[in-house]
Amino acid sequence: MERLEQKLLVQKIERGVVIDHIAPCKGFLIYSILNPDPGSTAVIAKNVPSTKLGRKDLVKIEGEYITSSLVNVIALISPTATINIIADWSVKSKERVNPPREVVGVIDCRNPLCSSKGPNSRFYVNLNTENLELTTLKCGSCGYVYYYEDAVKEISQRASSGILVSRTRVQRELLDLLVKKGGLRYHQKFRLKSGRVSPYFINMGALNDGESLSKLRWIFASYIALLLKENILEDFDFVFGPAYKGINLASLVCEGLKEYYGINKRFLYDRKEVKEYGDVRMDGSIVGSEYFQPGQKILIVDDTVTTGRTKVASIKKLDSLGSHRVVAVVVAVDRQETSEEEGISAVEYLEKTLGVRVHPILTASSIYEMIKSGLSQEEQEEWVRYYRDYGVVKLS
Numbered sequence: 001m002e003r004l005e006q007k008l009l010v011q012k013i014e015r016g017v018v019i020d021h022i023a024p025c026k027g028f029l030i031y032s033i034l035n036p037d038p039g040s041t042a043v044i045a046k047n048v049p050s051t052k053l054g055r056k057d058l059v060k061i062e063g064e065y066i067t068s069s070l071v072n073v074i075a076l077i078s079p080t081a082t083i084n085i086i087a088d089w090s091v092k093s094k095e096r097v098n099p100p101r102e103v104v105g106v107i108d109c110r111n112p113l114c115s116s117k118g119p120n121s122r123f124y125v126n127l128n129t130e131n132l133e134l135t136t137l138k139c140g141s142c143g144y145v146y147y148y149e150d151a152v153k154e155i156s157q158r159a160s161s162g163i164l165v166s167r168t169r170v171q172r173e174l175l176d177l178l179v180k181k182g183g184l185r186y187h188q189k190f191r192l193k194s195g196r197v198s199p200y201f202i203n204m205g206a207l208n209d210g211e212s213l214s215k216l217r218w219i220f221a222s223y224i225a226l227l228l229k230e231n232i233l234e235d236f237d238f239v240f241g242p243a244y245k246g247i248n249l250a251s252l253v254c255e256g257l258k259e260y261y262g263i264n265k266r267f268l269y270d271r272k273e274v275k276e277y278g279d280v281r282m283d284g285s286i287v288g289s290e291y292f293q294p295g296q297k298i299l300i301v302d303d304t305v306t307t308g309r310t311k312v313a314s315i316k317k318l319d320s321l322g323s324h325r326v327v328a329v330v331v332a333v334d335r336q337e338t339s340e341e342e343g344i345s346a347v348e349y350l351e352k353t354l355g356v357r358v359h360p361i362l363t364a365s366s367i368y369e370m371i372k373s374g375l376s377q378e379e380q381e382e383w384v385r386y387y388r389d390y391g392v393v394k395l396s
Helices: 002-008 027-034 068-077 148-157 167-181 210-229 245-261 308-321 346-354 364-374 377-390
Strands: 015-022 042-050 054-062 082-087 090-096 102-104 122-126 136-139 145-147 238-241 266-270 297-304 325-334 357-363
Touching: 015 027, 027 042, 027 054, 027 068, 027 148, 068 102, 068 148, 068 245, 136 148, 145 148, 167 210, 167 357, 167 364, 210 245, 210 325, 210 357, 238 245, 245 266, 245 297, 266 308, 297 308, 308 325, 308 346, 325 346, 325 364, 346 357, 357 364, 364 377
Parallel strands: 238 266, 238 297, 297 325, 325 357
Antiparallel strands: 015 054, 015 082, 042 054, 082 090, 102 122, 122 136, 136 145
């Protein structure tokens, strides 16, 4: 392990990923497919002396986390590669890639009549480790066959669903999606339900098309996977989505965790009106409760936290399950405002009432920092003034 650290950490990184034992001249290709955050510190080493391979390439990226779908792509390009996870300045795990049986969501079928495109595409791999050029990829839907060279070209052009994961990357993806779809509006003033006049407005309901749902699946699943990887979030058995907006999110999270990270979870959601027909014992107020076992753990997901009281009322329905524990709440956006009733933020109210942590992907302060350069001086002053009067954070 000591020799490994000396090789990999010539320039030490606190947290990140090192892909070692890459076949010569394949390092730049793997780096381009990984598509790391432009702000990440990265090292690409070419034709480094290697005892096993004679020569090898190496890619090191700071502050990033790799998805299971990307591991399969790396194995396709360089079956000799090893993946090293760095945490707290040292190598925490080292694993050689396994020959992939399939690649998902990184290549489109060229058959114009085939639906195997985008995140839902699936190709079965016939890997020839002796001669990679003889490797083929067969579409799981129509049987179309890619040969190795064409497949690698296609993957390098559009590996968008397999981007590396970092907290900054997840936040930026959500912000860009909100701006693109009209879910985040600024450059004008908005009167909120509370009567406050806000310099911005969040409407998660604007994210209601296929592109948005696909992105939300990646964003929420990746953020949760990061929290699990960093031991910030305790493992859980179920994902609960409060009706109504939380229902879609819960199902998307379960699908994304399985698709991108190989984490298989079930989801629950509550009924606004209790079911009074059929077998009401099974899912009278909580749909999916027939699979729940006493003592299991639940993660709650939702779009935003507006008032802590309404969220608590919805979550209290989980009491019908019997013995259970809520490990945390993950939300898309926290406005970081005080409520008129309690004088604390909705997130603080939830944490105080439920005794669990709330993990927002975006906060008002992070949004402000990311869009600040595009605001006029007057608009910046409006944001600062608003959060001086109503915020639990101060902006500058």
